[in-house]
Amino acid sequence: MATSGELTMTMDPAAERIARFRALVEEQRERAVRLAWRLTGGDRAAAEDVTQDALVAAYRALPRFRDEARLATWFYRILVRQAHSYRRWQRVREAWRAAATHAPTAPPVAVGVADPDLRQRIAAALGRLPQSQRDCFLLVHGEGFTVREVAVIVGKAEGMVKSHLHRALTRLRADLDDLRGFEERGG
Incomplete structure (x- = not known):
């Protein structure tokens, strides 16, 4: 077909x-x-x-x-x-x-994380993002759409999608900063 x-x-x-x-x-x-x-x-x-x-x-x-x-x-x-x-x-x-x-x-469940406490923290961090940032983040990093495709899907310019992605990543890194230290220590 x-x-x-x-x-x-x-x-x-x-x-x-x-x-x-x-x-x-x-x-x-x-x-x-x-x-x-x-x-x-x-x-x-x-x-x-x-x-x-x-x-x-x-x-x-x-x-x-x-x-x-x-x-x-x-x-x-x-x-x-x-x-x-x-x-x-x-x-x-x-x-x-x-x-x-x-x-x-209850907060939404984060995908692909085995530890329930960590899953809860990630879900909470995603939940604190503004909806437009969360949508762009999930479409690119969760579903593998390109920035161009996401721009069409959400009805925004590619530059705006990139801005939303950058801001989402910055906020998530700040919210989950202590996890980065854990990874660097070999946890």
């Missing part, structure tokens, strides 16, 4: 877009769920829901898609917006729950 970028204009434009969209879903679904998982704080069910909502939104918007960007990049922009919307509503729900039970909310 042809990939989403390989189909040619041999059929009518609407049919071609649908075929490219199907190929996109097949190629990118797991990556999209993984990114949504990171953006929703490590909640698999929420990641599946956000991905599904993004796919539905993208399918509905398909007639308005212009070939100015790659279909995958356009879709990831929709996915990031869906994840932001989910996180906003999740914070509201958690605030109401916490107010009702007087219980603190």
